[in-house]
Amino acid sequence: MSVKFDEFLQEQLLDSEFKNEYEALQPERAIIQAIIDARQRSGLTQKELSERTGIAQGDISKLERGNANPSLRTLQRLATGMGMSLHIEFRPIAGTNHIIAEKP
Numbered sequence: 100m101s102v103k104f105d106e107f108l109q110e111q112l113l114d115s116e117f118k119n120e121y122e123a124l125q126p127e128r129a130i131i132q133a134i135i136d137a138r139q140r141s142g143l144t145q146k147e148l149s150e151r152t153g154i155a156q157g158d159i160s161k162l163e164r165g166n167a168n169p170s171l172r173t174l175q176r177l178a179t180g181m182g183m184s185l186h187i188e189f190r191p192i193a194g195t196n197h198i199i200a201e202k203p
Contacts, residue, residue: 131165134177138163141181152180 112118138148138159145163149156154176161167169177171187178185 127165127168130169130174131163134169134174135163137178137181137183141183143181148177148180152176154180 145159
């Protein structure tokens, strides 16, 4: 990110409504960045990944730009095409104390 964008973002985050929406989108941004990082670590172009997975290069581009939401199946196909495994986890939210319901 450029310095000007970072400054702009910090200003916008002062607005609580903007901040809430920005934070709500964090999981989506994390998935997008994980796809990009994994593809680059694999040394693959979008076209090469497309050829390995059968997912259209245009669809991979849409995923990486945040213009599409991948299914779990798509994420698995991408991981396999990059020679990686897919791991999804749930983590406790810091500072919260959620009660886990027991089965009756």
